[in-house]
Amino acid sequence: MIALIQLILSRVALGLLTLLIVSAVIFLSVELLPGDLAQEILGQRATEESVAAMRRDLGLDRPLIERYVSWLGGALRGDFGVSLANGRAIQDLIGERFINTLLLAAYTASIAVPVAISLGLAAALYRNSIFDRMVNVTTLITISFPEFFVGYILILFLSSKLGWFPGISNIRGDVGFFEFLYKTFLPALTLTLVITAHMMRMTRAAIINLLARPYIEMADLKGMPRRRIILKHALPNALAPIINVIALNMAYLITGVVLVEVVFVYPGLGQLLVDSVSKRDVTVVQAACLIFASVYIILNLTADVLSIVTNPRLMHKK
Amino acid sequence: MWNDLKKAPLTAWFGIVTIAFYIVLIIFADVLAPFDETSIVGRKFEPWGAEFLLGTDNLGRDMLSRLIYGARNTVSIALVTTMITFALGVFMGLMAATLGGWLDQLISRLVDVLMSIPMLIFALLLLTIFGTNVVSLVLVIAILDSTRVFRLARAVAMDVIVMDFFEAAQLRGEGLLWQIRREILPNVMPPLIAEFGLRFCFVFLVISALSFLGLGIQPPTADWGSMVRDNATLITFGEVTPLLPAAAIAWLTIAVNFVVDWKLHQASGLKS
Numbered sequence: 001m002i003a004l005i006q007l008i009l010s011r012v013a014l015g016l017l018t019l020l021i022v023s024a025v026i027f028l029s030v031e032l033l034p035g036d037l038a039q040e041i042l043g044q045r046a047t048e049e050s051v052a053a054m055r056r057d058l059g060l061d062r063p064l065i066e067r068y069v070s071w072l073g074g075a076l077r078g079d080f081g082v083s084l085a086n087g088r089a090i091q092d093l094i095g096e097r098f099i100n101t102l103l104l105a106a107y108t109a110s111i112a113v114p115v116a117i118s119l120g121l122a123a124a125l126y127r128n129s130i131f132d133r134m135v136n137v138t139t140l141i142t143i144s145f146p147e148f149f150v151g152y153i154l155i156l157f158l159s160s161k162l163g164w165f166p167g168i169s170n171i172r173g174d175v176g177f178f179e180f181l182y183k184t185f186l187p188a189l190t191l192t193l194v195i196t197a198h199m200m201r202m203t204r205a206a207i208i209n210l211l212a213r214p215y216i217e218m219a220d221l222k223g224m225p226r227r228r229i230i231l232k233h234a235l236p237n238a239l240a241p242i243i244n245v246i247a248l249n250m251a252y253l254i255t256g257v258v259l260v261e262v263v264f265v266y267p268g269l270g271q272l273l274v275d276s277v278s279k280r281d282v283t284v285v286q287a288a289c290l291i292f293a294s295v296y297i298i299l300n301l302t303a304d305v306l307s308i309v310t311n312p313r314l315m316h317k318k
Numbered sequence: 319m320w321n322d323l324k325k326a327p328l329t330a331w332f333g334i335v336t337i338a339f340y341i342v343l344i345i346f347a348d349v350l351a352p353f354d355e356t357s358i359v360g361r362k363f364e365p366w367g368a369e370f371l372l373g374t375d376n377l378g379r380d381m382l383s384r385l386i387y388g389a390r391n392t393v394s395i396a397l398v399t400t401m402i403t404f405a406l407g408v409f410m411g412l413m414a415a416t417l418g419g420w421l422d423q424l425i426s427r428l429v430d431v432l433m434s435i436p437m438l439i440f441a442l443l444l445l446t447i448f449g450t451n452v453v454s455l456v457l458v459i460a461i462l463d464s465t466r467v468f469r470l471a472r473a474v475a476m477d478v479i480v481m482d483f484f485e486a487a488q489l490r491g492e493g494l495l496w497q498i499r500r501e502i503l504p505n506v507m508p509p510l511i512a513e514f515g516l517r518f519c520f521v522f523l524v525i526s527a528l529s530f531l532g533l534g535i536q537p538p539t540a541d542w543g544s545m546v547r548d549n550a551t552l553i554t555f556g557e558v559t560p561l562l563p564a565a566a567i568a569w570l571t572i573a574v575n576f577v578v579d580w581k582l583h584q585a586s587g588l589k590s
Contacts, residue, residue: 018434025431026443033447137329140579144571146523148530148546149564152553160556167554255438259527263550273439274531277446285446292439300434 120203206241247303336573407467415475515578
């Protein structure tokens with residue numbers, strides 16, 4: 001048990017270290033700018049004095065380490081400084097949008113995860129059947145579809161032609177729970193279609209891998225019924241790989257969400273990121289990237305820890 | 319070769335024929351396209367008809383011609399990016415595996431850090447800094463994606479360097495490059511070739527995604543990702559036209575995936 005806790009703690013420590021390094025990378029990459037931020041804002045023709053004044057305003061005259069520490073300290077408290085483009089506090093720009101993005105991701109996950117896991121299990125159990133081969137081909141097809149293609153196909157048919165769902169997810173102002181589900185159905189469905197296939201294929205691979213283990217063969221040879229083999233022997237061991245599959249796909253959602261938000265004009269963090277990139281609003285991009293990267297790292301860390309915790313061999317270690 | 323092909327499944331055939339079709343489009347784009355890539359030849363959003371087979375786009379340029387030129391632009395940029403990705407990733411991976419020690423540690427940890435940031439997100443940050451043009455697009459994607467190739471190349475090379483024949487070459491006193499080129503590379507080629515197909519698909523989709531966001535290949539170059547973006551308004555009127563470039567992206571990616579799948583299946587079948 002102590003060994004298990006130690007293992008978990010070391011994973012968490014490693015995860016935090018990764019977060020720290022990644023934040024440093026995100027912060028330092030701006031230093032790669034030809035010139036610096038002040039020069040970038042004012043343009044080439046600015047006088048020496050005004051650039052120097054701008055540097056003082058932005059605190060660019062302080063040493064690098066000091067600036068990094070204060071940036072990170074602010075970020076931990078949710079204060080990311082101000083936007084270069086319009087001078088508004090980044091905190092205000094991000095707050096609600098981040099929640100919207102999380103809502104969309106949660107909505108997607110609640111559809112995609114049960115569907116993908118059960119289809120993946122079925123494909124593994126009926127390996128090499130027509131159903132399995134169909135799953136295989138469909139996966140290959142859907143992972144080849146750009147997210148915006150899937151999104152626009154859904155808009156074309158379910159919104160423009162049939163008029164069942166709105167093609168633009170306008171959720172500004174007060175929307176009730178069911179209205180939210182209705183208005184964001186198409187983006188959630190797009191993301192579901194994009195990740196389900198992948199999740200299914202990974203679940204299938206994990207289970208097939210498991211069924212090839214000697215202890216499954218042993219159970220089979222002593223005449224255990226198939227259902228019991230799956231429930232007693234395979235499933236407890238399958239939890240870890242399945243959790244991993246889910247976490248990996250949630251992490252994948254993070255990038256998928258950026259494109260889908262743009263397609264459906266959904267007011268989330270991804271759209272803010274894209275807008276800021278085209279405006280070259282470096283501070284907002286930095287903040288959004290830090291948030292996306294943190295969520296990604298934390299998801300991977302959670303998967304890591306959960307797969308340790310659910311591993312029967314680690315739990316009942318002598 | 320021909321015997322292999324005869325036994326190939328239908329999906330692989332579909333893939334090969336499609337890829338061949340795209341190659342023809344790319345080579346003969348100038349002959350096949352009825353109009354110029356960037357010239358405005360009609361009114362905005364003309365419907366499909368005899369003069370403009372697939373109608374015109376948001377500025378009045380011929381859709382079909384832009385689709386054909388788009389094959390050349392989008393695919394070749396993706397291909398060049400993938401090649402740089404590979405050259406970089408394979409070289410670094412094989413170096414790390416062969417030399418080991420602190421160099422291996424250094425590159426591997428650096429790759430760990432790069433891979434712990436979602437690629438699209440990091441690419442967006444770097445594009446903000448270096449500006450959105452084709453050169454920085456190609457380099458940013460190539461460097462970020464080469465981390466995946468590095469991991470694979472290093473892993474497969476690790477299996478080779480523990481072999482006796484490799485040790486023999488080292489004891490003979492062969493140089494580093496000779497070791498990599500003559501001993502390791504021939505033995506790691508099959509998985510790397512399959513990986514090339516997969517990476518191409520990935521890079522192709524990322525570049526199209528960035529172009530769709532308006533941050534990749536810039537106008538007036540005909541490019542499938544940005545063509546979808548430019549004409550997206552038509553979709554709300556129930557028109558299929560804006561989906562054609564997206565379909566062109568999907569079709570090629572599926573084709574490459576099918577061929578890779580077949581090749582991987584073949585390789586695993588030969589081993590067992």
